[in-house]
Amino acid sequence: MGRSPCCEKAHTNKGAWTKEEDDRLIAYIKAHGEGCWRSLPKAAGLLRCGKSCRLRWINYLRPDLKRGNFTEEEDELIIKLHSLLGNKWSLIAGRLPGRTDNEIKNYWNTHIKRKLLNRGIDPVTHRSLNEVVSNPESSPTTTPNSTTTTISFSAPISIAKKEEVLGLKDEISGLKDEIFTNNHMLIEDEQQQSRRKFTERCPDLNLDLRISPPCQQQQQNTELKTGTRICFTCSLGLENSQQDCNCSQNINMVGCSTSSNNGTNICYDFLGLRTNAVFDYRSLEMMK
DNA sequence: AACTCGTACAACCGCGCTGGT
DNA sequence: TACCAGCGCGGTTGTACGAGT
Numbered sequence: 001m002g003r004s005p006c007c008e009k010a011h012t013n014k015g016a017w018t019k020e021e022d023d024r025l026i027a028y029i030k031a032h033g034e035g036c037w038r039s040l041p042k043a044a045g046l047l048r049c050g051k052s053c054r055l056r057w058i059n060y061l062r063p064d065l066k067r068g069n070f071t072e073e074e075d076e077l078i079i080k081l082h083s084l085l086g087n088k089w090s091l092i093a094g095r096l097p098g099r100t101d102n103e104i105k106n107y108w109n110t111h112i113k114r115k116l117l118n119r120g121i122d123p124v125t126h127r128s129l130n131e132v133v134s135n136p137e138s139s140p141t142t143t144p145n146s147t148t149t150t151i152s153f154s155a156p157i158s159i160a161k162k163e164e165v166l167g168l169k170d171e172i173s174g175l176k177d178e179i180f181t182n183n184h185m186l187i188e189d190e191q192q193q194s195r196r197k198f199t200e201r202c203p204d205l206n207l208d209l210r211i212s213p214p215c216q217q218q219q220q221n222t223e224l225k226t227g228t229r230i231c232f233t234c235s236l237g238l239e240n241s242q243q244d245c246n247c248s249q250n251i252n253m254v255g256c257s258t259s260s261n262n263g264t265n266i267c268y269d270f271l272g273l274r275t276n277a278v279f280d281y282r283s284l285e286m287m288k
Numbered sequence: 289a290a291c292t293c294g295t296a297c298a299a300c301c302g303c304g305c306t307g308g309t
Numbered sequence: 310t311a312c313c314a315g316c317g318c319g320g321t322t323g324t325a326c327g328a329g330t
Contacts, residue, residue: 106297
C-alpha cells in the first residue's frame with residue numbers, strides 16, 4: 001500500500017525549471033515566506049508539485065546559498081563529518097553555511113569519493129583500503145621487512161574516541177547538541193538502549209596495536225630489571241594515527257609514562273594499565 | 289562533423305517521522 | 310489510539326555538457 005501522491009501528477013510540470021517558474025517561486029516566497037509547500041504551487045500559479053517547489057527553493061533559489069566550487073577546507077570538513085555521521089547529508093550541510101545537503105551529497109559522490117580512493121581510503125569506512133583488504137579477519141599480521149607487529153580488532157571505534165583522536169571534541173560537542181535536540185535519529189527505544197548498554201559493557205574496539213622493539217638509545221637507561229621493555233603504540237584505526245613510537249623524545253607521552261617511585265621508565269603503560277599480564281580490553285572503563 | 293562515453297548536478301521518488309485531529 | 314497530511318531525508322534517475330575518438 002503506497003501513500004497517496006503528494007499532488008495531482010497529471011497537471012504538473014516535471015523536469016528542469018524555467019526562468020519564469022523560478023521568478024514566480026521567488027516572488028511568492030518573498031511575499032509570503034516559506035512553508036505550506038503543498039498549497040504553494042496553486043497559490044503561486046505554478047504547475048509544480050509542492051515537493052518540487054521546496055526542493056527548487058532549498059537547493060537552488062535560496063538567497064543565502066553559496067554557489068561555486070568547494071574549498072579545500074570545506075572538503076576536509078565534509079570528510080571529517082562524514083567519518084563521524086555517515087550519509088547524514090542534512091546534518092553535514094548544517095555545518096557548512098550556504099551549502100545544501102543535495103549539493104554536498106552530489107559533491108561527495110562525484111569528487112570526494114574519488115579523492116579518498118586515490119588516497120587509499122575507503123570512503124565508506126574511512127579506513128585504509130590496504131587494511132581492509134589485507135586484514136579482513138582481525139588477525140595479527142606482520143609487516144614485511146619490519147619488526148612491528150600489528151594486531152587489529154576491526155570494528156568501528158566509538159564516536160567519543162574518534163572525537164578525541166581527531167581533535168574534534170569542541171566542534172562536535174555543538175553538533176551533538178544539534179543532533180540530540182533537532183533530530184530523532186539518536187532517540188532510542190528501550191530495545192536499542194538495552195542493546196547499547198550491552199555494547200558499552202563489551203565495546204567493539206578498533207585498536208590497531210603495534211608492538212615495536214625498544215628505542216635503541218633509551219634502552220640502556222630505561223630497561224627494567226626484569227628484562228625486556230615493551231613499547232606499545234596504540235593506534236585507533238584512523239587516518240594518520242599510526243605513528244611510530246617516539247618515546248625517546250618524550251617519555252611522558254601517552255603510551256609511554258614514567259613510574260613515579262623509583263624513576264624507572266615504564267614504557268608499557270598501555271591505556272593506563274601497567275601490567276604485562278594478558279590484556280582484556282573488556283575490563284577497561286569506557287569514557288562516557 | 290558525428291558519435292560515444294564519462295562527469296556533474298538538478299530533480300524526482302519513496303519512505304519514515306512528526307504533529308494535528 | 311489511530312489516522313492522515315505535510316515535511317524532510319537519502320537514494321536514484323535524468324539530462325546537459327565536455328572530452329575523446
